[in-house]
Amino acid sequence: MNAEALSAGVVAHEVNGQQLLFVELSAYLDTVTRLHNDGFTMCIDLTAVDYLAYPSRKVPAGVHTERFELVVNLLSIAKRERVRLRVQVADGIPVPSLFDIHPSTEAMEREVFDMFGISFSGHPDLTRILMPEDWDGHPLRKDYAPGRIPVQFKGAAS
Amino acid sequence: MTTLDERPTATPAGGVISSAGAATSEGAQELQPRSAISQQALMREAGSVLRLSESAAAELASVAGDADEDQTMIINMGPQHPSTHGVLRLMLELQGETVLRCKPIIGYLHTGMEKTGESLTFMQGGTNVTRMDYLSPLNNELVFSMATEKLLGIDGDIPERAQWMRMLLSELNRMSSHLLFMATNGMDLGAVSMMLYGWREREEVLRFFQKVTGLRMNHNFIRPGGLAADLPPGWRDDVLHILDMLPDRLAEYEVLMTGQPIWRERLQGVGVITQSEAIALAATGPILRSTGITWDLRKDMPYLKYSEVDFDVVVGLHGDAYDRYAIRLQEIRESMRIVRQILDKMPTGNYRIQNKKVTPPPRGRIDESMEALIHHFKIFTEGFKVPEGEVYVAIESPRGEVGCYIASDGSAVPYRMHVRAPSFVNVQCLPHMMRGGLVADAVAVISSIDPVLGEVDR
Amino acid sequence: MSAIRDIADNGLGGVQHNFLTGRVEDLVRWSRSRSSWGATFGLACCAIEMMGTGAPHYDIARFGMEVFRASPRQADIMIVAGRVSQKMAPVLRQVYDQMMEPKWVISMGVCASSGGMFNNYAIVQGVDQIVPVDVYAPGCPPTPETLIHAIETLHQLIEDGEIMRRRAVTGAGANVHIQEIPAGISTPVTLERRATV
Numbered sequence: 094m095n096a097e098a099l100s101a102g103v104v105a106h107e108v109n110g111q112q113l114l115f116v117e118l119s120a121y122l123d124t125v126t127r128l129h130n131d132g133f134t135m136c137i138d139l140t141a142v143d144y145l146a147y148p149s150r151k152v153p154a155g156v157h158t159e160r161f162e163l164v165v166n167l168l169s170i171a172k173r174e175r176v177r178l179r180v181q182v183a184d185g186i187p188v189p190s191l192f193d194i195h196p197s198t199e200a201m202e203r204e205v206f207d208m209f210g211i212s213f214s215g216h217p218d219l220t221r222i223l224m225p226e227d228w229d230g231h232p233l234r235k236d237y238a239p240g241r242i243p244v245q246f247k248g249a250a251s
Numbered sequence: 252m253t254t255l256d257e258r259p260t261a262t263p264a265g266g267v268i269s270s271a272g273a274a275t276s277e278g279a280q281e282l283q284p285r286s287a288i289s290q291q292a293l294m295r296e297a298g299s300v301l302r303l304s305e306s307a308a309a310e311l312a313s314v315a316g317d318a319d320e321d322q323t324m325i326i327n328m329g330p331q332h333p334s335t336h337g338v339l340r341l342m343l344e345l346q347g348e349t350v351l352r353c354k355p356i357i358g359y360l361h362t363g364m365e366k367t368g369e370s371l372t373f374m375q376g377g378t379n380v381t382r383m384d385y386l387s388p389l390n391n392e393l394v395f396s397m398a399t400e401k402l403l404g405i406d407g408d409i410p411e412r413a414q415w416m417r418m419l420l421s422e423l424n425r426m427s428s429h430l431l432f433m434a435t436n437g438m439d440l441g442a443v444s445m446m447l448y449g450w451r452e453r454e455e456v457l458r459f460f461q462k463v464t465g466l467r468m469n470h471n472f473i474r475p476g477g478l479a480a481d482l483p484p485g486w487r488d489d490v491l492h493i494l495d496m497l498p499d500r501l502a503e504y505e506v507l508m509t510g511q512p513i514w515r516e517r518l519q520g521v522g523v524i525t526q527s528e529a530i531a532l533a534a535t536g537p538i539l540r541s542t543g544i545t546w547d548l549r550k551d552m553p554y555l556k557y558s559e560v561d562f563d564v565v566v567g568l569h570g571d572a573y574d575r576y577a578i579r580l581q582e583i584r585e586s587m588r589i590v591r592q593i594l595d596k597m598p599t600g601n602y603r604i605q606n607k608k609v610t611p612p613p614r615g616r617i618d619e620s621m622e623a624l625i626h627h628f629k630i631f632t633e634g635f636k637v638p639e640g641e642v643y644v645a646i647e648s649p650r651g652e653v654g655c656y657i658a659s660d661g662s663a664v665p666y667r668m669h670v671r672a673p674s675f676v677n678v679q680c681l682p683h684m685m686r687g688g689l690v691a692d693a694v695a696v697i698s699s700i701d702p703v704l705g706e707v708d709r
Numbered sequence: 710m711s712a713i714r715d716i717a718d719n720g721l722g723g724v725q726h727n728f729l730t731g732r733v734e735d736l737v738r739w740s741r742s743r744s745s746w747g748a749t750f751g752l753a754c755c756a757i758e759m760m761g762t763g764a765p766h767y768d769i770a771r772f773g774m775e776v777f778r779a780s781p782r783q784a785d786i787m788i789v790a791g792r793v794s795q796k797m798a799p800v801l802r803q804v805y806d807q808m809m810e811p812k813w814v815i816s817m818g819v820c821a822s823s824g825g826m827f828n829n830y831a832i833v834q835g836v837d838q839i840v841p842v843d844v845y846a847p848g849c850p851p852t853p854e855t856l857i858h859a860i861e862t863l864h865q866l867i868e869d870g871e872i873m874r875r876r877a878v879t880g881a882g883a884n885v886h887i888q889e890i891p892a893g894i895s896t897p898v899t900l901e902r903r904a905t906v
Contacts, residue, residue, distance in 0.1 A: 109401050109642050135533050138643070138654060138671040147660040151639060164656060166643055166671070170530070170544065173551050177643055192291075197533030199295065200679050208365075217291035223358040223708060224831075225796045226278035232366055232830055239366055240830025274799035330797065331804055333749055333779040337756070338797060359797040360753055363831035378826065385754035431757075450764030457761075467761075468754055468850055705753050708794070 104153050112176045115156045121180050122189045125165070129194050133167035133176060136195035140164050141182075141205045145235040152179075159183040161211055165191070182211055190216040208233035282325055282342035282354040296344075296352040296682050323351060326690075330359045334439050334694040337704030341681070341693070348689045353682040357675075360708040368668035372634025373399045376668065377471045380655070383670055384706040385468060386431055389424040390648040391670070391706075392473040393417055397554065398644040398655040399475040402637045405604055411556075412600035413477035418555045419490075419593045420463070420473065421646075422586045426497075427456040428649035429579045429586075432701050433504060436576060439698040440517055442508060452500050459489050476610050477603025490594060494587055501583060509577065518573035522684035522696035525570055532683070533676045536651025537582070538700060541567035541574035548647035560592045572699035579649075579701075609635050634663035643671075650674050650701055672706035734870070741785070741811070742867040744773045748784030748808060750801070752791025755818035758850040759790045767853035772860060781807040786863065787840070788856075792820035793833045805840045811873060814882060815859050816842045819849050841882030843872060847889045854890040862887055 102120030106113040116124050125136075142162045144150055152158055159181040167176050182188055190213035191198040202213045203222040210231035213219055221228065230237050285293060329340035338359035344352040368379050380395045381388040400406040430453045437445020457467045462483055464470040472479050508514045524534070526542040539546055547564040549557040565581040567574030603610050611630045612623035629635075639661045645654035651673030658667040677700050684696045751759055762769050769775055778784045781804045793801055805814070816836050819825035822845045824834035836842060843866070846859035862885055866872040872883050 108640060111642065134530050137533055137535075137645070137652060137676075138656065138669075140656060140669045140671075142641075142658050142667040147666055150658075150660070164641075164643075164669075166654070166656075170546055170551075175643070175645075195533070196295075196531045197676055197679060200675060204675075217289060217295050220279045221358075222280070223361040223796075225358070226276075226280050228795070232363060238830075239363070239370060239828075241828045242824075242834055244828065275803055277796070330800055331750060331779075331781075333777075338752055359794060359800070360792065361794045361796065361831050362753075362792055362827050363829040364827075366831075367827060367829055382754055385757060446760075447765050450761060451766065454761070454764065454766045467852065468757060 104155055106153050112174070114176060114178045115153060116178050116180050117157075118180055118182060118186070118188065121163075121178075122191075122194075124178065125167075125191055125194055128167055128176065132169040132171050133174075135168040135170065136165065136191060136197050136201075137168045137175075138164075138166040139191065139198050139201035139205065141209045141211055141233075143209060143233065143235045157181060161209060163188060163205070163211070184210075187212045187214045189214055192216055207231065210234065277356060280356050280358075282344060282352065284325070293352075296354050297686055322346060328693070330356075334697065336435065336697060336702050337707075339678070339697070339702060339704055339707070341697070343685070343690060343693065345690055348691065350685045350688055350690055350693060353685040353693075355678050355681050357678065357704070357707050360704045362705075362709060364709045365667075365669055368665055370664060372663050373475055373637055373665065374630060374634055376665065377474055378469075380668075380670060381469045381471055382705060383672060383709055384648060384650065384653065384674070384703045386703050387424045387428045387649050388469050389420045389473055390646060390653060392471065393421055394644055394646045394648075394653050394655040394670070395657075395668075396473050396475045397646065398642050398657045399637060401642045401644055402640055402657060402659050403475065403609065404638070405476065405606060405609065408604055408606070409477060410601040410604060411598045413602050413604070414555045415593055415597050416478055416482060416602060417473055418557065418560075419590060419597070420460075420478075421555070422589045422593070423456055423459065423490075423493075425649045426583050426586045426590075427453050427460075429583045430456070432579050432649075433508075433583075436698045436701075437508065439694050440514070442514070445504070445507065448500070448503065448507075452497060455493050455496060459486075459493060462486070462489060474603070476606065477601070479603075481602040487594060490590060494591060497583070497587060501580065504580065509580070515573060517692075517695060518571065518576060518699070519569070520571050520573075521688060521692045522572040522575075522699050523570050524680060524684055528683060529570070529680070532680050534651070534680050535673055536647070536649070536677070537575045537578045538651065538677055538680060540565065540578055542570040543568055548645060548652060552645075554644075554646055556596075559596070560589050562586075562589050572695050575699045575701075582649075636661060636663050637665075641667075645671065648673060650703065650706075651677060653706075670706070670709060672709060674700075674702040674704070674707045675709075678702050678707055738868050738870050742864040745785040745813075745864070745867070746783060747774055747777045748781050748787040748804065749777045749779055750787050750789050750804065752789070752793065752797065753820070755790035755821070755850040758853060759788060759817065759856060762853040762856045767857065769857060769860065772857070772864065774860060781805075782809060784808055785811065786813050786815060786860075788815045788817050788860075789821040789836045789840075789842075790817040792818075792825060792827060793836050793839070794831050795833065798833050798839055801836065802839050811867075813843045813863055813867070813872070814840050815844045815846060815856075815863060817846045817856060817859065818851055819847055822847060825849060837882065837884075843883040844885045844887060846887055852890060855887070858890055859887050 102117035103124055104115040145160055161182040163180040163182050165178040188211055190202055202216055205211050206219055207221040207223050208231055323344050323346045325342060325344050327342050330338040340356040342354045343350050364379055368376055371379055376395055377392045380391040383391050430449050434446045434449025461467050464472040524542060526544055529539050529542045543566055545564050545566050550564050562585045565578045567578055611627050616623040617627055637659045639659055641658035643654055643656045645652045653673055654671035656669040657665050660666040685693055763775050816822045821836045824832050844859045844863045846855050848855050866883055
């Protein structure tokens with residue numbers, strides 16, 4: 094991980110032996126492009142976390158937290174290295190799509206849209222992917238209930 | 252396959268009118284007529300992957316040369332279909348027999364496992380993740396346990412025997428998954444007897460799993476801290492029995508399939524993908540290796556004790572379905588090689604870490620000691636608390652890189668548990684592999700990717 | 710069925726004439742139960758065990774069921790093997806509707822029977838919300854022995870004729886719950902902490 098890839102809006106961190114980059118939304122696309130040119134040619138995973146119930150998570154100084162965090166895992170086959178990006182995203186703000194740099198993110202971004210409601214601008218086909226088309230709501234958000242049905246057991250207290 | 256008899260027309264909302272089963276229509280998720288989608292989406296569905304300007308222009312020219320939408324037919328394959336390896340729905344746009352566009356529609360097995368994972372403790376989490384890739388359940392449990400252990404900070408303290416046992420089970424799981432691939436791939440291509448042979452061999456491995464873990468599938472045996480129990484006495488003989496039986500059977504498969512002209516004609520040159528395309532699509536596992544890239548997490552980012560065993564990474568040349576079949580067949584042999592070395596090197600010792608925080612007490616102690624009873628109770632009902640933090644750990648499953656991302660808030664349940672499923676990403680290769688091929692080869696292509704819909708949809 | 714039972718019990722020695730008489734209905738039910746074709750509705754892990762039941766070791770071909778027809782129009786028994794998600798539910802109903810009478814449904818596994826361990830927004834809590842179920846086979850996944858037990862229970866119900874009579878009246882499934890058969894090998898449990906092999 095060389096200094097070239099770091100720039101304004103990026104805070105580097107290391108945790109559990111893993112390279113972490115906290116990237117501001119404005120520097121997101123730029124950072125991913127730089128990393129792609131630097132050898133991180135595979136976008137292995139793109140997912141999100143809804144920190145509604147845990148807003149006080151620990152982040153390095155200088156990182157302003159938002160409700161959602163987009164987590165992007167990149168892999169460099171040549172260097173045998175991984176790097177993880179954490180991008181803070183506020184509710185309702187669209188995120189630039191990585192599709193043009195990493196075509197593998199097409200399905201991943203659709204899943205994040207479906208499960209969290211984060212929209213990606215520049216995505217070729219931003220529709221739901223796991224839930225039925227007419228579904229209401231975004232299931233992995235913390236304010237969306239798991240949808241359990243109450244089951245009565247004989248002799249149970251509750 | 253069921254065909255939409257009428258010409259598809261675009262409604263203002265972008266959906267395709269279907270005469271029967273309005274309830275099964277998925278609207279915008281389905282394959283739309285060309286006039287209804289953006290250029291970018293059209294190119295994606297036509298399998299264009301690379302974004303370099305010259306090849307994008309070349310792709311555009313070839314896609315522009317496609318027939319009008321009046322002359323093509325959009326057909327629907329699945330989700331209930333004998334050859335889609337589960338509930339995968341594919342919509343294909345055909346001109347005659349040639350596939351122009353392909354769109355996989357998934358979600359028919361979406362189980363809300365990631366949401367469920369947020370309400371199960373770390374000890375129970377294994378029961379949830381194991382059902383994602385149900386053909387290699389131990390690998391799912393392994394990656395989840397490894398992620399939990401990293402968060403707990405005990406990943407360096409897992410006993411030697413536990414690591415070797417985990418490796419043994421993981422490799423046997425790889426063998427049983429690839430044997431199932433042999434069976435289903437054979438059946439999909441018409442060698443129906445292969446289905447019976449593959450299952451016959453798989454039964455032996457499942458019987459071993461049942462003896463060790465108690466279940467044939469979905470074992471919940473690899474847990475944070477080690478494993479649930481030790482190997483039963485006599486396990487060496489059982490493993491040797493499997494290792495002695497398999498080579499002759501695999502030789503039978505070579506006769507039945509590998510050298511056979513029909514098999515070769517059906518698979519060679521079908522579903523071709525190049526190196527840069529595979530990397531751009533983040534395909535991992537046999538798909539990536541079939542293009543010639545030597546990337547296997549067991550060798551390149553070793554975990555468990557893979558750096559201490561000797562094995563080869565099987566790589567193909569042409570990136571076609573035949574290479575992927577041959578890679579998986581040879582990987583069974585490589586796994587057997589690893590298992591033989593494990594038999595020699597298995598150390599004695601603990602099968603799980605002796606850390607009061609995560610390890611339940613031995614069952615015999617519960618009757619004797621009150622603390623042991625309370626300790627057991629706490630671990631199994633409340634669960635152990637995992638420190639705050641987040642981690643991503645990945646291992647090599649039979650389908651590619653399976654990763655587990657856990658974000659913990661310090662409580663006994665994960666705050667967010669996400670599994671990076673290899674099949675979810677590999678299915679994105681389908682439009683590219685199918686473009687320009689015949690619809691009769693569509694089944695061969697799906698089969699060569701070896702998707703497991705449980706992990707695609709989670 | 711009494712003529713056939715007599716022969717089964719006593720052999721041909723007890724037959725007085727060279728005619729066997731019986732009811733056509735008996736013959737039809739007997740042949741229906743022994744040549745039922747399954748509709749492929751394998752969804753998840755249970756589908757793997759279902760395939761394992763068709764495999765050589767457990768072999769449902771001896772019960773006439775090794776033929777799994779992809780087209781529901783040609784199938785008799787729909788074995789719903791696996792968890793049914795919200796998106797899959799209308800597809801399930803459509804496939805069931807396409808099957809010709811007489812048709813039966815086996816709900817294989819706990820996810821199909823009641824939603825299983827997935828009590829959440831994504832999984833239909835039991836396929837009996839969508840189709841009438843005749844036999845419920847518990848297990849996660851049910852061992853092939855359990856599935857064979859479920860199939861044979863259904864075959865017996867078909868042969869006895871009760872199931873058709875009940876269906877004609879209520880339209881509901883037979884709702885038979887069977888006992889899970891655990892797999893055969895028992896493993897001795899070691900209580901010591903350290904292994905010796």
